[in-house]
Amino acid sequence: MVSEALAEIEGQIQDIFRALSNGFQKLEKIKDSTRRSRQLEELTDKMRECKRLIKDYDRELKDSDYKNDPSTNKILNEKKQSMIKELNSYVALKKQYSSSLEHKRVDLFEGPGEGFAEDNVLLASNMTNQQLMDHGNNMMDETDQAIDRAQKVVHETINVGTETSAALKAQTEQMSRIVNELDSIHFSIKKASKLVKEIGRQVATDRCIMALLFLIVVGVLAVIIVKIVNPNNKDIRDIPGLAPPAPARKLLWISD
Template sequence: MSSLSAISEELGELDGQISDIFRALSNGFQKLEKIKDSNRQSRQLEELTDRMRECKRLIKEFDREVKNLESRNDPNANKMTSERKQSMIKELNSYVALKKQYAANLDNKRVDLFEAPNEGVGEENVLLASTMTNEQLVDRGNRMMDETDQAIDRGKKIVHETIDTGRETAAALQSQTEQMSRIVNELDSIQFSLKKASKLVKEIGRQVATDKCIMALLFLIVLGVIAIIIVKIVNPNNKDIRDIPGLAPPAQSRRLLSYPN
């Protein structure tokens, strides 16, 4: 690590950070072997995956810095930095394979951060990595990192789509709530109008009933008058019935008495 610091302070710092993560990964997997509870194992694997993600990011920064300094360094320095980068990728792949093995034992269905399509898991990847050339290891590591970035982008897209769907659902629910509130207000208004109309109908009914009583009374009076008229016509000398003006028989002419002279 001191030789890398002599080439570039940033390379030395990145190398130190990556070495610290490798030590943490080693201790984390040793701790994982002692954990019996599957839930705790799953949480420990998630923490180790986060550390491997950070390590992947630092290796990419290390690779960019190596490429930037490649034209200025001598061949020996370039060889040393290239070998160090390949060693980092190989060591990271070994932890990735170990993580896959534990995940398979736990029947973990989540998409693995460094998993490539149609690849095996466990010790098979470690053996495969040991037979690769340095250039193949670099290409494989870069490809796995790109696939990891794509998986993260897909996850972010799903999260954004879920958030948008939640917002649309909330807006639809708010609109439906406002619509229901308007319907309730309209129902209250209709109920008030029905009560008012019912009261008006009752008042009209009472008024009609009163008018009918008055008409019935007038009808009885008219019948009485007609009856009296008929009786007077049939029996004009009936003294029990009072005369009706205009229908009384003509008064007899009175004769004046003449006295003889």
């Protein structure tokens, strides 16, 4: 029975092998030497990771050796050898591409040698005047075409710079609008906070007035109740409207 750790490591190794296969197929289609070199570096990193995983696989295999039967250990060791062999094939392929890249770089940096210059001299000496003029015209045409290509590149660069500048300007204006909106929101929040405080004060004042009116009403009701219960109470005689009615005065008539 294969342990989960071995199965997981084997799955990761197989994923890297698939990535290496696809990467080398992609490398075949890349013509630019810089991109090829970058792709080769990425593949080299994957091979290093694969080598580390194979070491982990071997370590885990040794740790679980006593748990497995001999036939299972034999199969697992054969898998390990197969993975090592496959990794070595990719390493050899990487060396082959690296060597090819180095040769191209040497040719690129060395440029035309002395022998090439001598061939050109011998070729020019064997040309007629008309052939020399035609050759010179061709070189001038090639130079003009190179200049035209360079001008196109410059114009494209200027256009890209203009578009980038316009985009940056639009983004700057948008950021400015956002800042103004944030300032407006902050001002509105501040104003709302003041309004809430004023409303709170007004409510507090209204509550005080209502409490005072309530106390007055309660006091009046208390006096009325007391007057009804004890109409002869002297303490409330002097209160206007609550004192007992004055006795009716009798008019004395003096008869002749």
